[in-house]
Amino acid sequence: MNLRGGVTRLLAIVGGLVALTGLPYAIYIILYELRKPEGSPAKKEPVEPAVSVVLPTYNEADIVETKLEDLLELDYPMEKVELVVVDSSDDETPELIEAFFEDRDAPELTLLREDERRGLAVALNEAYAAADNEVVVKTDCDSKVAPDAIREAVANLADPDVAAVTGRNAEVLGGSKVERGYRDVQSKIQTLESHLDSTFIFHGPFSAFERDAIRPIDEDSIADDTELALKIRKEGGRVVFDPAIRYREAAHSSFGKRRQQKDRRAMGLLRLLWRQRGMVGRYGKYGRVVLPFNWWFMIISPWLIAGMVGIATLGALTVGGPVGLVVPSALAAVVLLGSRDALGPFQLLYSLFDTQVSLFRASLKLLAGKGDGTWDVDQELREAFN
Template sequence: MLIEFGIGLLAVAAVPYLLFGVLYAWHRPSGSPIEKAPYEPTVSIVLPTYNEAAIVERKLADIAALDYPVEKLELVVVDASDDRTPDLVESYFDDGEGPTVRVIRETDRKGLAIALNEGYAAATNEIIVKTDCDSKLAPDALREAMANFVDPEVGGVTGRTGEVLGGSEVESDYRGMQTHIQTLESHLDSTFIFHGPFSAFRRDLVVPVDADSLADDSELALRVRRNGHRVVFDPAVRYAEAAHSGFRQRRTQKDRRAMGLIRLLTRQADALGRHGRYGRAVLPFNWLFMIVGPWLAAAGLTVLTVGAFASFGLAGVALPLALAAFVAVGSRDALGPFQPFYALFDTQVSLLHAALALQFTAADGQWEPEAELREAFD
């Protein structure tokens, strides 16, 4: 009886994946949902920095390499460093060949969300693009993104991880699945998750995010959608970022993201059922995937384990041992064709851990540079 009940819980936890599979097979979406056309608005690039002296010049070179008219670019850097980061930024374009540069020096470190609110308020151009210091943008990222804004209904655009630096197949597999999900969401209406390496918004639609936000990009996108504009995912907008494969290493990086998304969904729960297909399909799917599913999966595995011991005695230890082996091999990117299943399992672990952390720990919106990940850019 316990074994059947556990299997039933796992089956219910699989509902979001089944729903996605059916919708994807029915719709078969690809590319941006927008009929794109060349468009060159003025752009403010907002870059939050904290002790980035080792990598900031590489990021500035990345910005300088963008295929976009430099006279239409403005760089706004919001800095809370106690190293040479702001000085390096201010001197980098001394030859006059780069964009206009504005550095906002925070006297106290206030957190990422507050820094971004300051940067967005200081930006003066038509479109605001937020990017992270520890990411690389494809040279055509701006052009591809701006081509979506030719549609006046589009208020925000995000892109995809074209390359996962550091050799993490776990993250690469997950991002591949995420690309399919976000493409479908955007063709239905709008996507839920916006990504730190590249998020673009019309400046006149930008509103402040919560000071303690851990998902600032997605929160701003959700607010823009609630105010009547679409926020879409365009897979032609590409960037690179680094990621861990190891189970323990991934927890800090991935769990923090999960905490932010769970907090955002629960704080904005009143959007469910509203705002067209966004509230009737996209948000419910993310609720099932991020909030309901992990608890059902954990409960199902627990009941299965108890049932295995009750039915088979010590032989029931085979189930937890098999799960431990699955994690050990998956963390080493060695599951071959089954590696995507581990990527999904790893994501569910993060979501469950994040839900618990939100209940029992303080999440204040501060972020710390990860030196090991940044070495992947060298």
């Protein structure tokens, strides 16, 4: 085969894979343009039910007081709020929490102290069981929540069809353009999914649930918020995304540093999709449209992209010899520039590619039998929070 013919064939193969990979995304874009969804699909009403705020903590001594101060500044009557903290720390976190509330009558504090770390899912199941109020809000210690977040959440839950709601990362602490680009795309996807039926992903920094709709999550879960939302949808409740509910969460841009944060989340979502594969095709548009798209985006597409990169690299080396090194070199340059937020108008595409990298790596880790329900403290992100 001559050089020209080889290049033509290689381009045809890669082009075919690109078209195949991009087809579901094109369908979602068309659906978005046809529906033009905005805001939450819920019939929101101004209500003030009693709320239990669940806060899991592990060695949060550097930031827990800042988090508690933020919670007290929420635009919601604190006499209607119960704070349920489930703690497995081996530092002074629980003592700081008790001291913080020592002279306060509201909100009411329930502190559940664990003698050993048993995983986040186990801790959350315990906290949800201890929550007494009509609405349960779950938040993370290393996130900042907008003052009106609870009001917006309970307004969504006033709709009898809606049993759970999550919000959007309005600002990425630490200034990661990689994560910012991905979250912007994700917000559009979740808005569309919510208007079609229900969204798939729920976010740890802020999610709210009707207490009676809460079900136990698997003890080895590493996608606890999304798993709970999925189980609620499985029982008939709608689970939606409302961009009016805002929070802030820290994230890295550096390629290496992002992997631990993104890969673990990806592992949880992949395992959840696989375990709940029987839902595909059922439960209205959730099973016929939303879940199939997430299957494609999270499970199939990363392997197709990895295949494209492999075929393009191998083909270029086979056809062009040493000249073919331009393909992996170009990819390395894109990763380097993208991780430095230096790709300009192409930064958004890189943020999607970066997510696909994590999903591919996560699938390999799961196939190798890795993944548990514990999490590690990222001190650098904790500093961004403060």
